[in-house]
Amino acid sequence: MGGNSSKPQEPPKSVHPPPIKPWRAIVFNNSNYTSLQKEAAEHKPHPKASTTNILLVGPVGSGKSSFVNSVLSEIGNDEFHNRVRYAAMTRVNAGGTVTRHLRCHIHKNIKIFDTAGWDTENHFITTLRFEQIIDGEVPADTKFSDISTNNTTVNGARIHCVVFVMSAHSFDSEDSSLLNALEGFIGVLTNKELPYLLLITSIDTETDDLENVYKKADVKIKVEAISNRLKISMCNVMVVSNYFQELKIDCIKGTLLLDAFGQMLMAAKHFQERM
Numbered sequence: 001m002g003g004n005s006s007k008p009q010e011p012p013k014s015v016h017p018p019p020i021k022p023w024r025a026i027v028f029n030n031s032n033y034t035s036l037q038k039e040a041a042e043h044k045p046h047p048k049a050s051t052t053n054i055l056l057v058g059p060v061g062s063g064k065s066s067f068v069n070s071v072l073s074e075i076g077n078d079e080f081h082n083r084v085r086y087a088a089m090t091r092v093n094a095g096g097t098v099t100r101h102l103r104c105h106i107h108k109n110i111k112i113f114d115t116a117g118w119d120t121e122n123h124f125i126t127t128l129r130f131e132q133i134i135d136g137e138v139p140a141d142t143k144f145s146d147i148s149t150n151n152t153t154v155n156g157a158r159i160h161c162v163v164f165v166m167s168a169h170s171f172d173s174e175d176s177s178l179l180n181a182l183e184g185f186i187g188v189l190t191n192k193e194l195p196y197l198l199l200i201t202s203i204d205t206e207t208d209d210l211e212n213v214y215k216k217a218d219v220k221i222k223v224e225a226i227s228n229r230l231k232i233s234m235c236n237v238m239v240v241s242n243y244f245q246e247l248k249i250d251c252i253k254g255t256l257l258l259d260a261f262g263q264m265l266m267a268a269k270h271f272q273e274r275m
């Protein structure tokens with residue numbers, strides 16, 4: 001009698017499944033972080049290419065511009081004293097798309113091309129326009145609507161690696177016709193033997209424990225679902241959390257960002273060798 005008020009309360013059951021064996025080995029410490037920064041800073045394109053050119057493709061709001069900003073903050077940290085760069089090109093809840101032009105961000109011998117979200121109105125024309133960008137027929141700063149499929153030039157930079165950017169947070173609500181179109185575009189890249197990677201951003205919305213991101217069963221299930229939907233093999237999938245509210249760069253986010261970026265540089269160089 002008297003109830004069990006003195007019984008210690010059981011801790012609430014975790015809603016997350018138990019940790020799994022990490023599906024990717026990554027070390028989060030200063031020495032690995034510094035070595036990843038060095039790898040990017042010392043990047044040299046293959047002698048057959050003057051610069052390494054990476055193209056980001058994906059829906060509006062997937063985190064493309066934020067990724068550029070995050071990576072430039074990491075590789076330009078000497079100049080910015082560990083500050084996150086001013087994010088001029090990102091926008092919250094962008095209804096339209098902020099990036100209407102092909103934007104080129106240059107750091108030494110690396111060029112990162114940021115693009116508008118895929119035009120869902122006309123997948124066919126959009127695919128042709130992106131094909132022209134890849135082939136180096138579109139100069140930087142060209143407005144997307146001005147890319148003409150019957151007026152080709154060679155004033156652009158030939159792309160060496162394409163990165164599909166998807167947000168873990170909004171993937172489930174992406175338009176399926178857009179995902180089909182991106183899948184079709186991946187077919188174009190396969191024919192050209194151009195390397196491509198899948199970059200999953202906003203992984204911080206799936207876990208608040210980024211350091212153990214590769215041990216989380218539910219994160220793995222989500223990442224697998226995205227990679228299966230786009231038919232991109234898991235070995236070509238990178239997960240990151242962009243800087244979106246921070247003022248200073250940090251080792252955990254930076255390690256994931258630079259690891260992803262290093263993979264892009266390596267894939268691009270592999271293509272350059274075979275040019």
Ligand SMILES: Nc1nc2c(ncn2[C@@H]2O[C@H](COP(=O)(O)OP(=O)(O)O)[C@@H](O)[C@H]2O)c(=O)[nH]1
Nearest residue numbers: 061062063064065066090091092202241242244
């Ligand atoms: N939580 C979180 N938000 C992000 C991340 N990356 C981008 N965002 C936010 O998503 C919105 C759209 O990002 P943006 O980079 O402009 O997307 P873009 O249209 O693909 O260039 C912005 O409000 C960003 O702050 C991320 O990794 N985590």
Ligand SMILES: [Mg+2]
Nearest residue numbers: 064065098099
């Ligand atoms: Mg953008």
